Amino acid sequence: MSIPEVKEKWSARVSEVTIGATPAQGGTRARTVTIGGAGGIPFLSFDGALPHPPAIAIDVLDKQPVGWPKPLEEVYGDVWADPVQWARRAKELGADLINLRLTGIHPDEGDWPPSKAVEIVKAVLEAVDLPLIVWGCDFPEKDQRVMPKVAEAAQGERCLLGAVSQTEYRTLTAAAQAYGHTLIAASPCDINIAKQVNILVTDMGFPLSDIVIYPSTAALGYGMEYIYSILERGRLAALSGDKLMAQPVILDVGFEAWRVKEARADEEMADAWGPLAYRGPAWEAVTATDLLQGGADLLIMRHPEAIRAVREAVGQLMQGDGK
Amino acid sequence: MALTGLEIYKHLPKTNCKDCGFPTCLAFAMKMAAKQVSLDKCPHVTPEAKAALESAARPPIQLVTIGADAQELKIGNETQLYRHEEKFYRPTLLAVRVWDTLEPTALSARLEAIAGLTFERVGTKVGVELVAVDNASGDAARFESLARQAVEVTGRPAVLMSAKADNLQRAARALSGKRPLLYISDPQQALAAAAVAKAENCPLAVRAESLEALAELTSKIAATGLEQIVIDPGARGLKGTLEALTRIRRAALKNFRPLGYPAIAFTTAATPLLQVVEASTYVAKYAAIVVTDLIERWQLLPVLATRQDIFTDPQKPVAVQPKLYTVGEVGAESPVLVTTNFSLTYYSVEGEVEASRVPAYILSVDTEGTSVLTAWASDKFNASTITKALKASGIEERVAHRKLILPGLVAVLSAGVEDESGWLVQIGPKEASGISSYLKNQWKN
Ligand code: B12
Ligand code: SF4
Numbered sequence: 001m002s003i004p005e006v007k008e009k010w011s012a013r014v015s016e017v018t019i020g021a022t023p024a025q026g027g028t029r030a031r032t033v034t035i036g037g038a039g040g041i042p043f044l045s046f047d048g049a050l051p052h053p054p055a056i057a058i059d060v061l062d063k064q065p066v067g068w069p070k071p072l073e074e075v076y077g078d079v080w081a082d083p084v085q086w087a088r089r090a091k092e093l094g095a096d097l098i099n100l101r102l103t104g105i106h107p108d109e110g111d112w113p114p115s116k117a118v119e120i121v122k123a124v125l126e127a128v129d130l131p132l133i134v135w136g137c138d139f140p141e142k143d144q145r146v147m148p149k150v151a152e153a154a155q156g157e158r159c160l161l162g163a164v165s166q167t168e169y170r171t172l173t174a175a176a177q178a179y180g181h182t183l184i185a186a187s188p189c190d191i192n193i194a195k196q197v198n199i200l201v202t203d204m205g206f207p208l209s210d211i212v213i214y215p216s217t218a219a220l221g222y223g224m225e226y227i228y229s230i231l232e233r234g235r236l237a238a239l240s241g242d243k244l245m246a247q248p249v250i251l252d253v254g255f256e257a258w259r260v261k262e263a264r265a266d267e268e269m270a271d272a273w274g275p276l277a278y279r280g281p282a283w284e285a286v287t288a289t290d291l292l293q294g295g296a297d298l299l300i301m302r303h304p305e306a307i308r309a310v311r312e313a314v315g316q317l318m319q320g321d322g323k
Numbered sequence: 324m325a326l327t328g329l330e331i332y333k334h335l336p337k338t339n340c341k342d343c344g345f346p347t348c349l350a351f352a353m354k355m356a357a358k359q360v361s362l363d364k365c366p367h368v369t370p371e372a373k374a375a376l377e378s379a380a381r382p383p384i385q386l387v388t389i390g391a392d393a394q395e396l397k398i399g400n401e402t403q404l405y406r407h408e409e410k411f412y413r414p415t416l417l418a419v420r421v422w423d424t425l426e427p428t429a430l431s432a433r434l435e436a437i438a439g440l441t442f443e444r445v446g447t448k449v450g451v452e453l454v455a456v457d458n459a460s461g462d463a464a465r466f467e468s469l470a471r472q473a474v475e476v477t478g479r480p481a482v483l484m485s486a487k488a489d490n491l492q493r494a495a496r497a498l499s500g501k502r503p504l505l506y507i508s509d510p511q512q513a514l515a516a517a518a519v520a521k522a523e524n525c526p527l528a529v530r531a532e533s534l535e536a537l538a539e540l541t542s543k544i545a546a547t548g549l550e551q552i553v554i555d556p557g558a559r560g561l562k563g564t565l566e567a568l569t570r571i572r573r574a575a576l577k578n579f580r581p582l583g584y585p586a587i588a589f590t591t592a593a594t595p596l597l598q599v600v601e602a603s604t605y606v607a608k609y610a611a612i613v614v615t616d617l618i619e620r621w622q623l624l625p626v627l628a629t630r631q632d633i634f635t636d637p638q639k640p641v642a643v644q645p646k647l648y649t650v651g652e653v654g655a656e657s658p659v660l661v662t663t664n665f666s667l668t669y670y671s672v673e674g675e676v677e678a679s680r681v682p683a684y685i686l687s688v689d690t691e692g693t694s695v696l697t698a699w700a701s702d703k704f705n706a707s708t709i710t711k712a713l714k715a716s717g718i719e720e721r722v723a724h725r726k727l728i729l730p731g732l733v734a735v736l737s738a739g740v741e742d743e744s745g746w747l748v749q750i751g752p753k754e755a756s757g758i759s760s761y762l763k764n765q766w767k768n
Contacts, residue, residue: 001535001538001539001542001581002535003534003535003538003570003574003579003581003582004574004577004579006569006570006573006574006577041569043562043565043566044565044566044569045562045566046566046570047569188700189697220625220628220629220632221444221445221625221628221631221632221667222667223667223694224629224632225406225632225633225635225637226637228406228607228632228633229405229406229407229637232405232406232407233405233407236405259754261671261754261755261756262624262625262628264754264756265756268678272442272620273442273620273621273624274619274620274621274622274624275621278596278619278621278622279621279624281596282596282599282621282622282624282625283625285596285599285600285625286599286600286603286625286626286628286629289600289603289604290603290604290607290629290632290633293604293607293608305596309594309596309597309599309600310600312594312597313561313597313600313601313604316560316561316562317561317562317565318562319562320562
């Protein structure tokens with residue numbers, strides 16, 4: 001018996017963004033990473049091609065983190081006082097990109113001067129040849145002083161810089177434009193705000209094709225479904241031709257997943273929930289893979305077991321797709 | 324899908340006899356289309372018309388019932404591809420598998436473990452609802468005895484899985500009245516199994532190698548009068564299963580009857596964590612039942628959390644009643660914690676307060692079911708809403724002190740709350756997980 005055709009007739013695709021630049025392109029990266037390009041609902045070969053597998057960036061902080069749970073300490077504890085060594089570890093663990101967070105520049109976290117941030121970014125770029133994502137500290141006045149310097153120091157490397165928002169976008173957009181970087185556009189849980197940020201940024205002359213959307217992230221069991229639906233709605237809009245929603249999406253999975261009780265509570269919950277050593281990575285892996293079904297192109301992650309599971313899942317889901 | 328008034332009218336007697344209480348058959352049909360009256364109010368409708376109307380009004384995905392009495396479970400009746408459109412109504416059922424080839428001790432241990440697979444999350448009890456009994460031995464007597472034992476020990480309805488219709492019959496008889504789901508793995512025996520399912524009044528799950536073959540099979544079974552069907556697209560592995568489940572859902576929502584049944588999926592990945600990922604993916608993507616070999620608590624918890632997330636109503640956040648709650652034997656010196664009325668937020672706090680064993684008041688402020696930061700950012704959790712809730716709660720008559728604990732994430736509110744309420748504000752930890760040690764070690768009255 002023949003069954004009805006169920007492929008949707010999409011009129012557009014998600015745009016592609018390439019992060020990093022090789023020597024031939026004016027940078028020093030060993031390779032670049034391209035994300036986006038999806039022409040259908042995630043991982044359905046019959047619905048539309050997915051040219052690039054979702055990429056994974058591994059988190060590196062500029063200084064020793066506070067309060068990271070034991071499963072993460074076991075992986076990074078010996079290197080996390082030094083961002084360069086930490087970045088090397090991230091590469092060993094199979095990162096596609098390094099996700100560097102400048103936390104020490106925050107007034108409450110050390111108030112480091114721009115020069116120190118620049119020094120760290122340069123050292124990481126020198127030590128590890130993967131494409132780089134760099135986030136400010138989310139304290140606008142300080143980020144405005146630091147991020148232009150960072151952008152300048154990394155000129156030619158085509159980093160992904162974060163994040164511009166509805167209210168704070170001018171300085172970082174100008175810096176990304178001047179020094180050839182791509183941009184993360186943040187929009188808390190709201191598609192209309194995502195579009196608005198894209199309009200503001202492109203009004204300054206920044207190309208839409210160099211933007212990655214950050215719709216905020218929630219952990220499994222802690223509001224994940226809201227983000228899942230925002231991803232689905234965004235993907236449907238993109239495939240239906242809405243150019244302002246057609247940018248690939250980055251999600252901060254590791255940060256959110258390792259914040260919640262299920263990924264932190266140790267002995268006291270072991271009987272009810274099983275050992276943290278397995279439970280924590282599972283929480284991160286499932287947060288990631290659930291959200292991948294909504295539509296995500298770049299995941300920031302932390303634990304190697306979670307990363308391995310996501311890679312295996314993506315490998316299976318991409319069978320018959322890809323380059 | 325839903326019929327229009329005119330479509331219904333075509334099947335009515337068209338005599339305008341008014342026995343239904345409406346002036347004309349057309350008026351009645353219009354009311355019926357609006358779901359304000361049911362067909363049984365017309366005493367003159369013919370059995371054929373009744374059958375035609377019922378089958379046309381059947382939802383695009385058949386509603387199927389598994390289990391009986393207090394254990395009755397329903398799947399199907401879904402209407403959406405994307406949860407933001409409306410919502411997904413019937414949470415995926417999880418079935419953990421046991422095999423009749425297991426050694427008796429391993430078998431008992433596994434059944435005991437399944438019996439214990441319930442958890443408390445966000446104020447509700449969640450868990451595995453089915454035990455899948457696999458006739459791996461091919462032996463009828465072993466299958467029957469395991470079926471009895473599995474249902475008895477786990478206290479859950481069964482999915483009885485066999486390649487042989489005869490074996491299904493024996494096990495189904497043993498569970499007579501309990502309405503297990505019969506699963507026939509050999510497509511050649513599907514029609515024989517359908518006869519068993521009809522005779523034993525059980526739903527039947529069938530498998531085929533392709534969706535085309537599956538559609539053919541369900542049409543044949545439906546023609547025998549059995550409509551309580553569950554379908555297994557036969558695909559295994561993440562990619563094939565995801566694609567098949569999506570095709571089924573899309574075809575069903577286009578009113579393609581032969582695939583308009585709830586779907587069953589199986590996890591088969593080699594590594595345990597990947598099976599967790601597989602199960603979660605099928606829960607998110609349209610499986611009505613997931614049969615899995617997973618049994619560890621750390622493996623099932625994320626699958627259950629995925630289910631809770633995906634099946635919540637996207638239109639209204641799950642909220643608790645905004646009021647003053649008490650935990651433990653509170654007194655005049657007990658601490659007062661302030662939070663929102665988003666379920667997830669409230670229960671995160673309540674759980675930690677309970678764990679601390681420090682009796683306490685929790686004031687749940689009406690934030691229209693939003694989280695701490697969402698409510699703060701949308702101005703529903705601020706000095707005046709907190710003060711209003713505080714004054715209205717009667718807490719001032721119940722405690723002798725005037726100190727309240729705010730969530731660490733909204734430390735910025737403290738000056739405003741102090742000014743407006745006259746209470747002293749103490750800043751609690753940012754994460755609920757810090758509450759227990761905060762109450763035990765830091766909170767000083
Ligand atoms: C899901 C979500 C939504 C959902 C709403 C979900 C809901 N029912 O609240 C939707 C999509 C509707 C939404 C909307 C908005 N959101 Co929103 N949302 C989130 C998201 C992703 C998760 C929130 C969540 O569920 N957390 C889980 C709960 C359990 O956390 P919680 O309430 O904070 O409780 C924890 C602690 O605070 C603590 N705790 C709670 N109570 C107490 C009490 C005491 C005494 C103590 C000690 C501790 C404590 O325990 C809990 C567990 O640790 C967050 C980002 C994130 N990952 O957190 C953004 C976020 C909260 N949203 C944000 C914003 C800005 C908005 C909007 C205002 C955006 C807009 N459109 O303008 C709108 C508001 C719309 C409106 N009018 O209501 C921002 C807030 C920014 C800020 N710092 O102020 C966030 C942080 C995103 C971001 N990174 O920018 N959002
Ligand atoms: S009772 Fe039936 S036949 Fe009579 S008017 Fe109503 S719908 Fe028509």
